Structures are given as C-alpha cells and as structure tokens.
Amino acid sequence: MIPKISKETTLLDKTEELSGEKIFSCHKCGKCSAGCPVGTLMDVRPHQVIELVQANDWSVLESRTIWLCASCFQCATRCPKDVDLTRVMEALRLLVLRENFDHIRISEISKEELRELPPVALVSNFRKCTG
Ligand code: SF4
Ligand code: SF4
Structure with a gap:
C-alpha cells in the first residue's frame, strides 16, 4: 500500500520536475523493455511506466517495477529518443519516499x-x- 500523495500537481509535471526528463519524447518503441535485465520480473514493463506517467495514472506508484529497477541505465542507452528511464524510475520512487513511506x-x-x-x-x- 502506498501513502496518500497530494495530487495538487499532475504526476506528469512532478515526474518531469524530479527526473529532468521530457516524458512525451517517448514514442513507445519498447526498446527499453526489450533490454531491461529485470523486465520479466516486473508487473509493469518499463515502456508501460512511461505510458502511465503520460496518462497521469498514479497507480504506477503501486507497481513493484519502480523498486525492482536496478538503475543499470540499459534502457537509457537503448532509447532512440534520449529518454533516461532510470531517472524516471528514481523520480517515481522519490514521490513515494518523500511521503515518509519506506x-x-x-x-x-x-x-x-x-x-x-x-x-x-x-x-x-x-x-x-x-x-
Ligand atoms: S535502469 Fe531499470 S528499467 Fe532501465 S534497464 Fe535497468 S533495471 Fe530496467
Ligand atoms: S526506448 Fe525510449 S522511446 Fe522507446 S519506449 Fe522506451 S522510453 Fe520510449
């Protein structure tokens, strides 16, 4: 269970602010998911994480994926649109952790x-x- 997070701002804005990444640069090619070493263990694949953030869907914070991400930068090196998904995952974790939820x-x-x-x-x- 995740804490109640203030939704005064959008998930998209908050994620872009914390990660420094342009979420809508993603064109959903799926190369990040194809190369992710722990992708098969994730409940939401890396490219789907981006889709959920684009859709302002806060349920992404309940996924195991953001904690399973090994911060290996494989997705970032494969992305043809220069989206650093590693930073996006970190931003999503921070959104939870900043609510005093370990x-x-x-x-x-x-x-x-x-x-x-x-x-x-x-x-x-x-x-x-x-x-
Ligand atoms: S940084 Fe995370 S999402 Fe990206 S390839 Fe590595 S484990 Fe997968
Ligand atoms: S590799 Fe980049 S452009 Fe392709 S789905 Fe992943 S984040 Fe989007």
Missing part, C-alpha cells in the same frame, strides 16, 4: 536474513528503498 523496513527483516545478506546489498537497498 518500501523496506529493517524491523521486518529476520535476524537470519540479516546475518546471511551481504552488507553491501543491505546498504544499497536501504539507500534506494527508504526515505
């Missing part, structure tokens, strides 16, 4: 998992998934 909570990770997980994985995930 995607992961250390209290919900078991002691066994904390012992087994590599510290670098924990640190990078807390950077990405907590505000």
Whole structure:
C-alpha cells in the first residue's frame, strides 16, 4: 500500500520536475523493455511506466517495477529518443519516499536474513528503498 500523495500537481509535471526528463519524447518503441535485465520480473514493463506517467495514472506508484529497477541505465542507452528511464524510475520512487513511506523496513527483516545478506546489498537497498 502506498501513502496518500497530494495530487495538487499532475504526476506528469512532478515526474518531469524530479527526473529532468521530457516524458512525451517517448514514442513507445519498447526498446527499453526489450533490454531491461529485470523486465520479466516486473508487473509493469518499463515502456508501460512511461505510458502511465503520460496518462497521469498514479497507480504506477503501486507497481513493484519502480523498486525492482536496478538503475543499470540499459534502457537509457537503448532509447532512440534520449529518454533516461532510470531517472524516471528514481523520480517515481522519490514521490513515494518523500511521503515518509519506506518500501523496506529493517524491523521486518529476520535476524537470519540479516546475518546471511551481504552488507553491501543491505546498504544499497536501504539507500534506494527508504526515505
Ligand atoms: S535502469 Fe531499470 S528499467 Fe532501465 S534497464 Fe535497468 S533495471 Fe530496467
Ligand atoms: S526506448 Fe525510449 S522511446 Fe522507446 S519506449 Fe522506451 S522510453 Fe520510449
């Protein structure tokens, strides 16, 4: 569940402001989705994320996709329209995190998992998934 986010501004405006990307530059070729290394695990494919933002559909913030994105820049390098989807994903995560909503909570990770997980994985995930 995501927090109630103020909708005084449009999702499109907020995403463009935070990411610096021109969302309507996308011409829906799908090359970002085709090259995404974790695309098959996503509930919303990368090119569909752009479509939802274009449509001002806030439900994109409820997708697993924005948290699964590995910030690898593969989509950005493949995009023929110079849309940096990595920055768009980051902007969408920020919209959630700025509402004091953490995607992961250390209290919900078991002691066994904390012992087994590599510290670098924990640190990078807390950077990405907590505000
Ligand atoms: S930056 Fe994210 S969306 Fe883009 S290719 Fe990498 S994992 Fe996929
Ligand atoms: S590669 Fe670029 S232009 Fe093509 S769908 Fe993805 S964001 Fe849009």
